[in-house]
Structure formats: structure tokens, C-alpha cells
Amino acid sequence: MRKKIISTLLCVTMVSLIFAGCGAKNNKKTKETASGKVYFLNFKPEIADAYVELMKEYTKETNVEAKVVTVADNQYESTLKVEMAKSDAPTIFTINGYVGYDVWKDRCENLKDTKFYSLLSDKKMAIVDGDGVYAIPLMQESYGIICNKKIFNAYFGLEERDDDTGCNAIEDINSFEKLKAVTEDMQDHKEELGIDGAFSEIALNSTNHL
Secondary structure: OHHHHHHHHOOOOEEEEOOOOOOHHHHHHHHHHHOOEEEEEEOOHHHHHHHHHHHHHHHHHHOOEEEEEEOOOOOHHHHHHHHHOOOOOOOEEEOOHHHHHHHHHHHOOOOOOOHHHHOOOOHHHOEEEOOEEEEEEOOOOOOOOOOOHHHHHHHHOOOOOOHHHOOOOHHHOOOHHHHHHHHHHHHHOHHHHOOOEOOOOOOOOOOOEO
16 A cells, blocks of 8 residues: 555656755744655645545654645646745645746755655756756656557558558557558548548547547
8 A cells, every 4th residue: 555655656747845944035944844844735636645645654654744735726836826925835846847947946955965866767857957956757748649559450451551651560650751641541541441530539439540
């Protein structure tokens, strides 16, 4: 269970630890952090319960008081601004890449010499400013195309398909030009393949699409 909770923590997009003593204006917050309190402002409502359990485990192991507050969808930035103005501002919060860092860099502590940063396998993904590291990515969101291998295999098995695509398997589609050529040819053979079209939105339930 504990491993599952910790794994869920790694789903945060970009977390920056702030030790509230990032400047003279934050002396009060520095004392609060040093006394043993962790306040995490959570960006992901869908995994809020897991964070609550994680904080309980953290407190149990360290005797450090820890809490998580989860923000409703599409209200994170506005809530963060309000919370940062308080004397007990979040000690852990989420930023949106370099855009978010530009807004909150005065609140971000240098993590370069931390064990947390040393665990990062691809350090080019971190938020870097000069010689400092101010935020560590725990999840990278990427975009891609979901393909139906059954339909692809049927297409590559067609005798009359266009050989000029230069592709005989999914693995051969390694550029936009090749993808365009293959899908256009699939569209031309949609009746043989039993599909309505080569592309579909994910929200559609029909399986008769690429």
C-alpha cells in the first residue's frame, strides 16, 4: 500500500519545494517550516485521497505535521495566489513549467544539492535558472496517436495498397510525411478495411477507426 501511495505522488507535473526562508520577507515562514510543518497545495483532485494517505505516512515516519489541501479544477493558480499571501503559505506547490516559475521564482528554493534532485534520471527536464535548480518534474505529459494494430495489420496485408508510402509495418512510420501517406492510403481502402475513416476522436466509442 505504501509503495502504491508513493507511486501516486510521482504523478505530480512539476513540484517546487519552498522553504519559506527564501528572503528576509519570509522569516516568519522559515520558523514555521523549521518547527516541523509541511503544507502541500495539491493540483490533482483525482488523486487527493492518495495524497492524504501519503501525508499520514510521512507524519508517522518523521513526526512532522503534514497536510494536503486539494484545489478544485481550474482554480489552482488563483488559489495559490491567495494561499501564498498567508503567513502559513504552502511549503510544496505545483508550477506550470517555466511559465509558472517566472511567476513564483521568488518562492522557489534551490534544489540542486538535494537528494530529491539527484534521483532525477533526466536532469534536463528540471527548471534551471543560472546554476540553480528550482523545480523538479515528476511527470511529463506528452501527446500522441493511439493506433488500432488490428486495422494496421489488415492494411499492410492488402495487395493493392500504395507501395510508395515506404512503410510495411507500424514501426516504419517515423515521420509526419509517412503517417500522412499511410493514412491517406488507408482512407482510400476504407471499404476493404471495414472502417469509416482513418482517424477518429478518442471520445468516440466506435472501434472501426485507426
